[in-house]
Amino acid sequence: MSDAEIVVGADPTACTALAADRIAQVLSDAVAERGRADWATTGGSSSVGIYRRLADPAMAGTVPWTGVHVWWGDDRFVPRDHPLSNVKPFDDILLGIGQLEEGTADSATRGIEIPLDQVHPFPTSEAIGRALGAGWCANTLASSLRDAALETADGWPVFDLLLLGIGRDGHLLSVFPGSMAFDSPELGLAIPAPTHIEPHVERVTLNPAVIGAARTVLVVAFGSEKAPIIADILEGDRDPRELPARLAVRTRATWILDEAAAARLSR
Numbered sequence: 001m002s003d004a005e006i007v008v009g010a011d012p013t014a015c016t017a018l019a020a021d022r023i024a025q026v027l028s029d030a031v032a033e034r035g036r037a038d039w040a041t042t043g044g045s046s047s048v049g050i051y052r053r054l055a056d057p058a059m060a061g062t063v064p065w066t067g068v069h070v071w072w073g074d075d076r077f078v079p080r081d082h083p084l085s086n087v088k089p090f091d092d093i094l095l096g097i098g099q100l101e102e103g104t105a106d107s108a109t110r111g112i113e114i115p116l117d118q119v120h121p122f123p124t125s126e127a128i129g130r131a132l133g134a135g136w137c138a139n140t141l142a143s144s145l146r147d148a149a150l151e152t153a154d155g156w157p158v159f160d161l162l163l164l165g166i167g168r169d170g171h172l173l174s175v176f177p178g179s180m181a182f183d184s185p186e187l188g189l190a191i192p193a194p195t196h197i198e199p200h201v202e203r204v205t206l207n208p209a210v211i212g213a214a215r216t217v218l219v220v221a222f223g224s225e226k227a228p229i230i231a232d233i234l235e236g237d238r239d240p241r242e243l244p245a246r247l248a249v250r251t252r253a254t255w256i257l258d259e260a261a262a263a264r265l266s267r
Helices: 012-034 045-055 088-095 124-129 133-147 209-213 224-235 244-248
Strands: 005-009 037-041 068-072 074-076 161-164 188-191 203-206 217-221 253-258
Touching: 005 012, 012 037, 012 045, 012 161, 012 217, 012 253, 045 088, 045 217, 068 133, 124 133, 133 188, 133 203, 161 209, 209 244, 217 244, 224 244, 224 253
Parallel strands: 005 253, 037 068, 037 161, 161 217, 217 253
Antiparallel strands: 074 203, 188 203
């Protein structure tokens, strides 16, 4: 077994609750220790349940959101309010403002109390609206990260928390098996639309090197269809270029799995 911490919940609901509790604790500790927390979040089905628990009034008030900055590790190159957007669930559930237009909001409909200038998505809507392309979109977020002057490790920004999901092919972020991202020195990257896995849309992503730099990595996965790849990731020895999720098998990483996803682990 890996050096990562493995936590198994009974079902997806239990997993999302465990993940939300862990996120709230990590963010609160970071703000208490350094006056600020930088969280790189994700999309996918797991984020919806996590956001719902974080938005619950009983929990929302326990996190010092005014000290939290939210980033995204990757996104589909679609408008922010598109159903495939990784940002839309955050807007709908945590911000509580539904179809949020970039840079605007009605404070009466807000969810958690986080300043909107501390929410930093990839600017996909602007890039698409102005026909600037995914490369411009990725580089713009990278510039915002550099301007934020986060602590760095080997030149990469250090997030207090990096939340990740795992694809059925073992990808994480938008870094697929054999991705050119492994050889790129750039922080923000445009990724061509994958042909082997849906949705077949162009992506933008942070360089996978940020996984090794993060103070805390949290991986959430559930469902029996992911059990074979999770066993390979956590108990195999394949190269990360072949199985990118191996990058998240490290110290200070926690994998939260439901019983179905953990079914093929040896222990």
